[in-house]
Amino acid sequence: MSAPPESAQAEGGHGLAARRAAFSILNDIFFRRRSLDEALAGQDSGGLPARDRAFARLLVVTVLRRARQMDAVLAHFLHEPFDALKPASLINVFRLGMAQLVFLGTPEHAAVNTTVELAAAEGIAHQKALVNAVMRRLAREGFPEMPGRDAGKFNTPEWLWNAWMKDYGVEAALGIAAANLGEAPLDISVKNDPQGWAEKLGATVLPTGSLRKQAGGFIPDMAGYAEGAWWIQNAAAALPAALLGDMRGKAVVDLCAAPGGKTAQLANAGAKVTAVDRSAQRIARLKENMQRLRFEDVETVIADGATWKPAALVDAVLLDAPCTATGTIRHQPDVLHLKEPKDQEKLVTLQRRLLSNAAEMLKPGGTLVYCTCSIQKAEGEEQAGWVLSQGLPLRRVPVTHNGIPELAEMVTEQGEIRCLPNHWQDFGGIDGFFVARFARV
Incomplete structure (x- = not known):
């Protein structure tokens, strides 16, 4: 029932528990097709302090807003199809790391280290070297710049983009998609x-x-x-x-x-x-x-x-x-x-x-x-x-x-x-x- 501000800094002070909660919520949404509200409700009973619950939600909504953009960059770094990742949930470890490093202003060392720690805590220790390598490469090479309006379009499913284009035209569709990248008041x-x-x-x-x-x-x-x-x-x-x-x-x-x-x-x-x-x-x-x-x-x-x-x-x-x-x-x-x-x-x-x-x-x-x-x-x-x-x-x-x-x-x-x-x-x-x-x- 908390509503975190978009500007919240994702610093290392937030514990591993918040990141694990975010990982669980993303798995619920992407792999079990549960809604955000349902997935959050499942975590609210987990005993996390309100501050950590708010941070977990901020991580999750950042990934959800930017997942298509993140995945395009990740595909470039991985050189292998996502369906080859073992386990499949590894993609959400990468997404959470990218959310912190690129969009939430987390210091580089904290973003890299906590993402590697998350992989280990979630039983994916055998992929720690890959996670570390991808995160360090991202930190070194940076995330490709994309104008806000283009980012909005890129992160919108094709069927929705086409519907908004038909209904309102390209300028309005770009405005809608760009607005959707932000946190509502x-x-x-x-x-x-x-x-x-x-x-x-x-x-x-x-x-x-x-x-x-x-x-x-x-x-x-x-x-x-x-x-x-x-x-x-x-x-x-x-x-x-x-x-x-x-x-x-x-x-x-x-x-x-x-x-x-x-x-x-x-x-x-x-x-x-x-x-x-x-x-x-x-x-x-x-x-x-x-x-x-x-x-x-x-x-x-x-x-x-x-x-x-x-x-x-x-x-x-x-x-x-x-x-x-x-x-x-x-x-x-x-x-x-x-x-x-x-x-x-x-x-x-x-x-x-x-x-x-x-x-x-x-x-x-x-x-x-x-x-x-x-x-x-x-x-x-x-x-x-x-x-x-x-x-x-x-x-x-x-x-x-x-x-x-x-x-x-x-x-x-x-x-x-x-x-x-x-x-x-x-x-x-x-x-x-x-x-x-x-x-x-």
């Missing part, structure tokens, strides 16, 4: 008094009302966390619930609700919220979050949102649909390695089932807000177009920037919101997000 939604909490937390108030501060520190130790005064939520993710307008006393379904950031917004606005998610584990996490925030009147349902029906028609549905999550790569760079075109195809089908069912939950005149944290238009704009082409009982309700000029670049001609990671550069960027609003006819 920490955004916070507050129950009330944003200016007061900004002062207490050392944050600034964004034009949309979210707070923003530099990532870093152990979140549960921050002022106001234990008493439930605020919750972590990217500024883009806070936009959809705001588009529902005044929800005091209204019945609202939050479909695919976990972990509950939007549920909390709705409850804070006075809505009667039913939070639906198909995962019992995720609903349990949502309940924990609502208890900390003192939003204990939220009703929770474990059910498939594509088939579940409320007992009575509701005033509004907020559908944050499952997606490829490519708008969150700054937080979750594992997306670069775990998501594939076939995943998007399945998710597009699921999104349409959810949209069709959500439309049937609404009272006449009720509001549906559909959103995804995907950059691809196939999961956003094209889905909104599909809604209008299929004869669903919905009409588009265009969005405006509502007096917030800083949102103008994100509002499309169709009256939808399209955030990209390279938007809001003056504020430190924003997650990729799509939002469309409809009314039941």
Whole structure:
């Protein structure tokens, strides 16, 4: 639950345990296809101090962001295919060493020595000479320079690069990819008094009302966390619930609700919220979050949102649909390695089932807000177009920037919101997000 700053120096003072944790997490992601969150959760119970957990995460996300770039250099140094490495996990030893030496400012001797020590500690002692030779050669010859924009493209999977090129053109695609190489700031939604909490937390108030501060520190130790005064939520993710307008006393379904950031917004606005998610584990996490925030009147349902029906028609549905999550790569760079075109195809089908069912939950005149944290238009704009082409009982309700000029670049001609990671550069960027609003006819 810690959020390390990108600028943290990876010095030898961090113990071998942190590096071993990072090695284990990378193996979970690359070889067992576990998500970053799942892999981190497995390590959080390992008894590492918060500082070492933060350093392990910094190592991991640096590798995930730069792995393709690292591997190209490593292939040049090794002169043999990666599948010939024994064991296969040796590649993650090299990647961790390169992360420290090249990207995190670790002194040369510390980067080389700790990488050799890691190989020995992980039972790869027979490869210590190779690890030592490669690391010393890298230190001697240096890492090939690559302009930031080109580095972004190089570290983006081809299928995603092609999709972003098609959707937005080369300049925007380069901007998105470059933004994804950086660490996202920490955004916070507050129950009330944003200016007061900004002062207490050392944050600034964004034009949309979210707070923003530099990532870093152990979140549960921050002022106001234990008493439930605020919750972590990217500024883009806070936009959809705001588009529902005044929800005091209204019945609202939050479909695919976990972990509950939007549920909390709705409850804070006075809505009667039913939070639906198909995962019992995720609903349990949502309940924990609502208890900390003192939003204990939220009703929770474990059910498939594509088939579940409320007992009575509701005033509004907020559908944050499952997606490829490519708008969150700054937080979750594992997306670069775990998501594939076939995943998007399945998710597009699921999104349409959810949209069709959500439309049937609404009272006449009720509001549906559909959103995804995907950059691809196939999961956003094209889905909104599909809604209008299929004869669903919905009409588009265009969005405006509502007096917030800083949102103008994100509002499309169709009256939808399209955030990209390279938007809001003056504020430190924003997650990729799509939002469309409809009314039941």
